[in-house]
Amino acid sequence: MKKSHYMTRALRAQDPRYSSILGKLGYERTDVQAGAAVPDITALRAEYHRVLGKRPFNGWDAETLAAKIAEAKG
Structure with a gap:
């Protein structure tokens, strides 16, 4: 224990x-x-999945996810 x-x-x-x-x-x-304010990591993961069509790596933090989403959109 x-x-x-x-x-x-x-x-x-x-x-x-x-x-x-x-x-x-x-x-x-x-x-x-x-x-x-703590960013909602679940919402960012859902947006990553919607934008890129694949699931994100669970080890990424909110800043990394936001950067990858911005890169895919831009």
């Missing part, structure tokens, strides 16, 4: 307050940013 410490639970939390506190401590999270 994996130990569940405070830090592991806090790193999994979706609360942006954890992101700002843990970011100051050196633990960065790319999926949650304090004070910033």
Whole structure:
């Protein structure tokens, strides 16, 4: 059984307050940013599928998906 410490639970939390506190401590999270709106990755994946006709790689972040969609449209 994996130990569940405070830090592991806090790193999994979706609360942006954890992101700002843990970011100051050196633990960065790319999926949650304090004070910033998180782009809807599901909508971007659906748009990528609609525009290019194939499913996107699940390892791509929102910025990469948006860049590839813009490249395909442009």
